[in-house]
Amino acid sequence: xxxxxxxxxxxxxxxxxxxxxxxxxxxxxxxxxxxxxxxxxxxxxxxxxxxxxxxxxxxxxxxxxxxxxxxxxxxxxxxxxxxxxxxxxxxxxxxxxxxxxxxxxxxxxxxxxxxxxxxxxxxxxxxxxxxxxxxxxxxxxxxxxxxxxxxxxxxxxxxxxxxxxxxxxxxxxxxxxxxxxxxxxxxxxxxxxxxxxxxxxxxxxxxxxxxxxxxxxxxxxxxxxxxxxxxxxxxxxxxxxxxxxxxxxxxxxxxxxxxxxxxx
Amino acid sequence: xxxxxxxxxxxxxxxxxxxxxxxxxxxxxxxxxxxxxxxxxxxxxxxxxxxxxxxxxxxxxxxxxxxxxxxxxxxxxxxxxxxxxxxxxxxxxxxxxxxxxxxxxxxxxxxxxxxxxxxxxxxxxxxxxxxxxxxxxxxxxxxxxxxxxxxxxxxxxxxxxxxxxxxxxxxxxxxxxxxxxxxxxxxxxxxxxxxxxxxxxxxxxxxxxxxxxxxxxxxxxxxxxxxxxxxxxxxxxxxxxxxxxxxxxxxxxxxxxxxxxxxxxxxxxxxxxxxxxxxxxxxxxxxxxxxxxxxxxxxxxxxxxxxxxxxxxxxxxxxxxxxxxxxxxxxxxxxxxxxxxxxxxxxxxxxxxxxxxxxxxxxxxxxxxxxxxxxxxxxxxxxxxxxxxx
Numbered sequence: 033x034x035x036x037x038x039x040x041x042x043x044x045x046x047x048x049x050x051x052x053x054x055x056x057x058x059x060x061x062x063x064x065x066x067x068x069x070x071x072x073x074x075x076x077x078x079x080x081x082x083x084x085x086x087x088x089x090x091x092x093x094x095x096x097x098x099x100x101x102x103x104x105x106x107x108x109x110x111x112x113x114x115x116x117x118x119x120x121x122x123x124x125x126x127x128x129x130x131x132x133x134x135x136x137x138x139x140x141x142x143x144x145x146x147x148x149x150x151x152x153x154x155x156x157x158x159x160x161x162x163x164x165x166x167x168x169x170x171x172x173x174x175x176x177x178x179x180x181x182x183x184x185x186x187x188x189x190x191x192x193x194x195x196x197x198x199x200x201x202x203x204x205x206x207x208x209x210x211x212x213x214x215x216x217x218x219x220x221x222x223x224x225x226x227x228x229x230x231x232x233x234x235x236x237x238x239x240x241x242x243x244x245x246x247x248x249x250x251x252x253x254x255x256x257x258x259x260x261x262x263x264x265x266x267x268x269x270x271x272x273x274x275x276x277x278x279x280x281x282x283x284x285x286x287x288x289x290x291x292x293x294x295x296x
Numbered sequence: 297x298x299x300x301x302x303x304x305x306x307x308x309x310x311x312x313x314x315x316x317x318x319x320x321x322x323x324x325x326x327x328x329x330x331x332x333x334x335x336x337x338x339x340x341x342x343x344x345x346x347x348x349x350x351x352x353x354x355x356x357x358x359x360x361x362x363x364x365x366x367x368x369x370x371x372x373x374x375x376x377x378x379x380x381x382x383x384x385x386x387x388x389x390x391x392x393x394x395x396x397x398x399x400x401x402x403x404x405x406x407x408x409x410x411x412x413x414x415x416x417x418x419x420x421x422x423x424x425x426x427x428x429x430x431x432x433x434x435x436x437x438x439x440x441x442x443x444x445x446x447x448x449x450x451x452x453x454x455x456x457x458x459x460x461x462x463x464x465x466x467x468x469x470x471x472x473x474x475x476x477x478x479x480x481x482x483x484x485x486x487x488x489x490x491x492x493x494x495x496x497x498x499x500x501x502x503x504x505x506x507x508x509x510x511x512x513x514x515x516x517x518x519x520x521x522x523x524x525x526x527x528x529x530x531x532x533x534x535x536x537x538x539x540x541x542x543x544x545x546x547x548x549x550x551x552x553x554x555x556x557x558x559x560x561x562x563x564x565x566x567x568x569x570x571x572x573x574x575x576x577x578x579x580x581x582x583x584x585x586x587x588x589x590x591x592x593x594x595x596x597x598x599x600x601x602x603x604x605x606x607x608x609x610x611x612x613x614x615x616x617x618x619x620x621x622x623x624x625x626x627x628x629x630x631x632x633x634x635x636x637x638x639x640x641x642x643x644x645x646x647x648x649x650x651x652x653x654x655x656x657x658x659x660x661x662x663x664x665x666x667x668x669x670x671x672x673x674x675x676x677x678x679x680x681x682x683x684x685x686x
Binding site: 113116119138139142146150151162177217218229 | 304305306308309311312315318319589590592593594595596597598599600601602603679680684
């Protein structure tokens with residue numbers, strides 16, 4: 033049986049969530065941001081059909097900190113795709129606040145993604161020709177609310193400790209600072225979930241710790257859930273829950289943690 | 297926040313596209329340059345050709361393209377028109393200047409008794425066809441002559457001079473060869489008109505009223521063509537009673553030839569623009585591949601496929617606009633040179649020259665836009681996470 037990513041009632045979760053969950057685990061639409069049921073994802077490579085995910089269940093709630101670990105090819109990227117509404121499952125359902133995402137058009141998914149999910153990447157992916165401030169504004173540039181966007185972007189950069197680096201270009205910033213800019217960017221649309229793909233992968237331990245600390249603070253302040261894909265055992269240790277993906281299946285959580293360590 | 301920032305904030309995709317263009321300056325400039333070359337080729341060839349055509353048409357017009365010349369046809373009983381014929385022609389053409397002339401060769405008798413052949417035309421009033429340059433034509437024009445500009449210059453003839461004319465001395469008319477001296481009353485203005493003589497005499501001086509040619513003067517080449525058609529309809533039903541000669545067919549032929557050559561050359565120019573389009577596609581594809589991750593990020597943070605397509609199309613259109621804008625200036629300069637060579641005025645742009653210039657710009661921008669479609673489509677359909685994970 034594939035375990036639910038969402039916290040079992042025993043783990044330490046905010047009480048309200050636990051209550052809701054227990055009452056109606058399937059339809060806790062108000063609190064569960066995204067939930068997957070028996071999710072299968074298949075890819076066609078040549079004549080072969082590869083099952084990247086083999087029927088997994090997951091759910092993410094506000095302020096969760098979930099680490100997804102597993103060897104490469106285990107389906108981490110695929111899961112991230114699905115969580116990020118960048119893809120739809122082959123079978124099974126993924127529900128965003130109770131609505132099956134397969135009913136969304138591509139445009140709908142883009143809109144939902146914009147307002148629900150923030151992305152943080154291993155390589156930051158800041159646009160080199162834009163200042164820190166402009167990079168943070170970028171996701172909202174098309175909204176035609178330049179004044180509001182700028183205020184929010186400044187506020188976020190101050191929040192991540194870069195209030196004095198607003199007009200610096202990415203190449204004038206350190207790795208940790210770049211990742212902070214990227215996190216500020218991911219928060220500009222006030223998302224419910226932050227999807228972080230190896231967020232500390234390009235950073236030294238100390239800087240990585242700072243970033244994880246920042247995640248903790250943001251979860252508390254902005255009520256945002258953080259889902260991270262990671263190879264780093266210590267990142268997994270920081271997480272509330274660890275999901276170990278092996279070969280497209282979720283293995284036991286305890287095993288997952290040890291696997292994560294072994295992988296290092 | 298400055299007002300400029302606010303205005304710019306209203307066109308975010310344009311801002312993004314413009315930024316992208318200035319990121320790879322050398323590549324953008326080269327792509328724009330390829331469009332520039334195409335636009336210059338089309339614009340300069342088209343507008344220059346238009347100036348050439350205009351000058352040639354002007355030439356033909358000056359040589360009497362609005363005139364229709366009618367001479368006795370092969371099937372006519374006599375080889376001249378009489379008054380009856382004249383009347384019939386007059387009726388056919390309606391309101392138009394009809395001038396009947398009789399032309400022949402005579403000999404001018406010089407002081408040393410040597411003789412020289414000269415072409416002579418008898419007519420009612422030279423002012424119907426030509427402008428008087430020097431001297432004055434009396435109201436009652438009798439027994440005096442008018443000399444053409446070129447002939448007067450060649451022979452140093454001025455109003456007031458006297459000229460003695462004699463019929464051509466050929467075998468039969470030798471006996472009747474009577475010399476006559478006339479006073480030159482006027483010299484015509486320079487004309488390039490077709491079918492002009494050296495010396496003009498009053499029709500009353502002719503031995504008979506047998507006209508060798510009728511000239512019908514109209515205001516436009518179109519009218520001339522209509523008149524010619526009417527005459528052919530009326531007289532040349534089954535037999536070729538009259539020879540109708542008009543330059544409009546020549547004008548049409550010239551237009552056809554010049555247009556044909558121009559279209560061919562502009563077609564060659566267009567090929568260069570198509571090549572430019574390929575170069576824009578290449579540039580945009582390179583840009584899209586180079587910015588793969590960045591586009592992935594944009595898609596991930598909520599930019600729709602349509603947004604990506606639009607940004608990239610604006611980008612390629614901007615390259616086209618850049619190239620076309622500079623190109624059309626160069627093409628206009630080249631066309632101005634052509635204007636001053638062919639028409640004597642650098643700013644004498646004809647409407648069709650304008651059309652070529654505007655068309656070149658439109659074609660340039662359109663080609664660039666079209667060239668951006670595939671790269672934009674490809675970029676928009678890239679899977680974001682795949683782009684972001686290498």
